[in-house]
Amino acid sequence: MSSNLEIVKSYFYYFNHKKYQQMLDLLSEDIIHEVNQGKERHGKVLFSDFLQHMDRCYDEQLTDLTFYQCEDPQKFAIEFLVEGTYKKTDEGLPEAKQQKYSIPAASFITIKNCQIRKVVTYYNLPKWIDLVSR
Numbered sequence: 240m241s242s243n244l245e246i247v248k249s250y251f252y253y254f255n256h257k258k259y260q261q262m263l264d265l266l267s268e269d270i271i272h273e274v275n276q277g278k279e280r281h282g283k284v285l286f287s288d289f290l291q292h293m294d295r296c297y298d299e300q301l302t303d304l305t306f307y308q309c310e311d312p313q314k315f316a317i318e319f320l321v322e323g324t325y326k327k328t329d330e331g332l333p334e335a336k337q338q339k340y341s342i343p344a345a346s347f348i349t350i351k352n353c354q355i356r357k358v359v360t361y362y363n364l365p366k367w368i369d370l371v372s373r
Contacts, residue, residue, distance in 0.1 A: 243350040247315045259290045267354040275361050299323035313350045325371050338371040
């Protein structure tokens with residue numbers, strides 16, 4: 240890939256097309272993954288486990304993506320809508336009944352040596368719980 244921005248855009252493209260191996264190929268071996276709730280994950284194996292878990296419980300598409308490049312050409316902020324279906328009950332969350340949801344979210348990505356080194360994602364979990372509890 241010729242630019243860091245292309246790497247970041249490809250990451251989201253692969254997510255939306257469920258091309259998880261291609262997503263993983265963009266990550267450094269020592270990827271740091273900070274999720275909205277829960278423990279920070281280190282390494283591709285845990286990132287892959289996370290993707291598999293998410294795919295079991297949720298069917299999501301990220302829409303209205305807006306990419307922001309920081310002054311540091313290795314850092315990006317991305318805002319988007321998560322359009323999804325809650326397919327299978329996730330531990331500690333409300334019962335899944337194929338509920339549809341749409342919620343704003345943001346990710347922050349750091350590139351190092353043409354690979355994604357860090358992914359941080361935030362959304363309003365109480366709002367999501369309210370949406371799927373109706």
